[in-house]
Amino acid sequence: MTPEVLGTIGLLLLLLAIGMPIGFALGCAGIVGLLLVSGFPLVKGILLTAPYSSAASFVLSAVPMFILMAELASAGGMTRDIFNAAHKWLGSFKGGLGIATIMASAVMAAVSGSSTASAAAMSKLAIPEMRKYGYSDVFSAGIVSVAGTLAIMIPPSIILILYGILTETNIAQLLIAGIVPGLLTAAGYVVSVYLWAKTSPEVAPVISSFPLKERITSLRRVWPMLLVIVGVLLAIYTGVVTPTEAGAFGSFITLVIVMLISSIKLADIEAALSRTAVTTGMIFTVIIGAMIFGYFLTYTRVTQGLVSFVGSMNLDRGLVLLVIVLFYVVLGMFMDQLAILFLTVPLTFPLATSLGFDPVWFGVIITKTAEIGLVTPPVGMNVYVVSSVTGVPVERVFRGTGRLLLVEFVVLMLLIVFPSLVLWLPSRMNF
Amino acid sequence: MRSRGLAAPARPTPMGKGRTRVKSIKLLYDRLESLFYRLSVIGIFVMMVVVTGDSVGRYFLRSPIKGAFELVQNYLMVMTVFLSISYICRINAHIRLEMFQKFFPRQLKIVITYVNTLFPLAMFFIICHQATIRALEAWNNKEVMIGVVSWPVFWSYVWVPLGTGLVCVRLLLDLIDRPCRPTNGEKCEKEGQGR
Numbered sequence: 088m089t090p091e092v093l094g095t096i097g098l099l100l101l102l103l104a105i106g107m108p109i110g111f112a113l114g115c116a117g118i119v120g121l122l123l124v125s126g127f128p129l130v131k132g133i134l135l136t137a138p139y140s141s142a143a144s145f146v147l148s149a150v151p152m153f154i155l156m157a158e159l160a161s162a163g164g165m166t167r168d169i170f171n172a173a174h175k176w177l178g179s180f181k182g183g184l185g186i187a188t189i190m191a192s193a194v195m196a197a198v199s200g201s202s203t204a205s206a207a208a209m210s211k212l213a214i215p216e217m218r219k220y221g222y223s224d225v226f227s228a229g230i231v232s233v234a235g236t237l238a239i240m241i242p243p244s245i246i247l248i249l250y251g252i253l254t255e256t257n258i259a260q261l262l263i264a265g266i267v268p269g270l271l272t273a274a275g276y277v278v279s280v281y282l283w284a285k286t287s288p289e290v291a292p293v294i295s296s297f298p299l300k301e302r303i304t305s306l307r308r309v310w311p312m313l314l315v316i317v318g319v320l321l322a323i324y325t326g327v328v329t330p331t332e333a334g335a336f337g338s339f340i341t342l343v344i345v346m347l348i349s350s351i352k353l354a355d356i357e358a359a360l361s362r363t364a365v366t367t368g369m370i371f372t373v374i375i376g377a378m379i380f381g382y383f384l385t386y387t388r389v390t391q392g393l394v395s396f397v398g399s400m401n402l403d404r405g406l407v408l409l410v411i412v413l414f415y416v417v418l419g420m421f422m423d424q425l426a427i428l429f430l431t432v433p434l435t436f437p438l439a440t441s442l443g444f445d446p447v448w449f450g451v452i453i454t455k456t457a458e459i460g461l462v463t464p465p466v467g468m469n470v471y472v473v474s475s476v477t478g479v480p481v482e483r484v485f486r487g488t489g490r491l492l493l494v495e496f497v498v499l500m501l502l503i504v505f506p507s508l509v510l511w512l513p514s515r516m517n518f
Numbered sequence: 519m520r521s522r523g524l525a526a527p528a529r530p531t532p533m534g535k536g537r538t539r540v541k542s543i544k545l546l547y548d549r550l551e552s553l554f555y556r557l558s559v560i561g562i563f564v565m566m567v568v569v570t571g572d573s574v575g576r577y578f579l580r581s582p583i584k585g586a587f588e589l590v591q592n593y594l595m596v597m598t599v600f601l602s603i604s605y606i607c608r609i610n611a612h613i614r615l616e617m618f619q620k621f622f623p624r625q626l627k628i629v630i631t632y633v634n635t636l637f638p639l640a641m642f643f644i645i646c647h648q649a650t651i652r653a654l655e656a657w658n659n660k661e662v663m664i665g666v667v668s669w670p671v672f673w674s675y676v677w678v679p680l681g682t683g684l685v686c687v688r689l690l691l692d693l694i695d696r697p698c699r700p701t702n703g704e705k706c707e708k709e710g711q712g713r
Binding site: 107111114130143335343423 | 533562569574598605613640678682
């Protein structure tokens with residue numbers, strides 16, 4: 088690496104450390120790097136086209152649309168209804184409300200691509216309910232934090248969509264590939280919560296079961312969410328919409344359903360749209376910055392240099408993968424998942440594919456490590472969201488997530504050792 | 519000891535007047551920014567309707583909405599993204615790392631705030647400048663995109679100079695009004711500190 092490249096990467100790290108917004112830091116460092124290696128005319132040329140072309144993308148319209156779908160489902164009370172039904176059916180098991188939270192989060196994940204949105208919604212619903220029945224805050228806040236991460240894996244996943252766009256991997260295959268790992272993780276959480284409640288009954292007192300009539304009645308309000316999920320899947324498989332258009336279609340039917348069945352106000356819809364615009368702007372600022380920095384990486388051939396360097400070392404590909412996975416897990420402890428994706432995938436993806444790893448499988452592995460990063464200290468975004476919504480101190484939430492992290496690592500190991508867990512389902516689909 | 523009695527109100531100092539003026543400009547600017555942000559929100563709603571209408575029309579009626587793809591890609595997406603960035607700056611919601619700031623002394627935080635404002639300001643200024651040239655070129659040459667519908671290029675590009683220009687003004691106002699604002703959005707302990 089030349090001094091210019093090292094200096095630019097150092098500048099980027101410095102700007103990130105001093106708290107500059109990640110998108111701005113990527114853009115500024117990229118511009119300084121390009122100035123150093125080529126001069127102002129190239130910078131002007133890149134800035135003429137890169138910001139515009141980062142936003143002007145039909146494929147990327149899936150990002151705001153899937154965010155909107157989740158926001159509308161939450162604003163319309165669909166999330167609350169799913170949790171209530173899960174509560175009625177599963178509440179009487181050991182750690183039943185915790186299990187209900189996980190199941191409701193898994194269903195919520197099927198309409199939401201954002202784990203923090205999922206964790207925020209579930210914090211408001213599940214934690215007060217668990218407190219009412221004497222569950223400990225460590226137990227309940229830990230469960231809500233980890234269950235929220237399911238949204239990052241179970242389709243639609245914003246991270247997998249962005250990975251697909253960054254690496255030109257088939258997005259439909261990536262989304263389908265997330266199903267088995269997502270369900271496997273949810274099942275792991277259920278077992279783990281059950282065992283935790285069984286070995287430490289004081290954290291989750293057993294509550295009496297609800298009458299059958301009440302349980303059946305609770306199912307009446309589950310159908311809207313299921314209708315959205317089935318409607319979107321059917322629309323994709325029958326060819327009514329492409330995976331890119333599915334978010335808009337899903338948002339539209341969610342809006343129609345919540346307007347028909349709930350007392351949603353215009354202000355709630357406006358608020359959902361507004362939150363979507365903010366999240367979209369936040370994501371695209373990172374995309375624009377990453378695009379500028381990407382030009383710098385391409386111009387200086389850093390990626391090719393790294394691939395050649397690792398190739399020349401004749402290392403075992405398993406060892407290289409292990410290092411990459413550890414690198415992502417450690418990075419996930421300190422950085423935002425989107426930033427990690429945009430900063431590192433341009434480097435690690437060519438390396439992984441040059442070693443013969445499947446692009447779809449690699450995307451799911453990266454997403455899994457991002458999932459872990461959401462609940463590990465010191466920067467576990469979901470933990471902060473749950474803490475701020477519920478008032479449970481951050482360290483107590485981390486204590487709760489710590490008990491459930493083992494599941495994450497076990498599932499990660501399973502996905503690495505048995506790639507067919509990821510690749511089997513996409514291979515059955517005709518894309 | 520400072521008196522808490524019925525003292526006559528202090529006359530505003532010239533600096534105080536200046537600060538009041540900046541505050542009023544900021545208030546006006548907030549409204550303008552919110553107006554453009556509303557356009558961004560409307561863009562998202564229109565996108566949802568257009569994409570759904572196009573796909574349903576294409577499948578069930580064999581009649582897609584003409585130019586829906588171009589409308590979403592070249593207009594609504596660009597508008598939605600660029601008109602929201604400045605508002606996100608205002609509410610301090612851009613994604614950033616905040617773990618190290620608590621270790622920085624106050625004076626260093628002030629320097630960092632300048633760095634965190636001036637660097638992006640320079641970047642957005644160049645983007646705004648370049649995008650303005652491109653948009654004006656499209657306007658002067660009456661450029662259109664060839665397709666099912668002849669879309670004017672100017673209305674696709676104009677959101678970039680508009681959005682990045684809004685960010686530039688936002689950053690400038692922040693620099694003038696709250697130079698002591700720490701990077702993680704904490705409130706200033708003392709107005710005017712760091713000037």
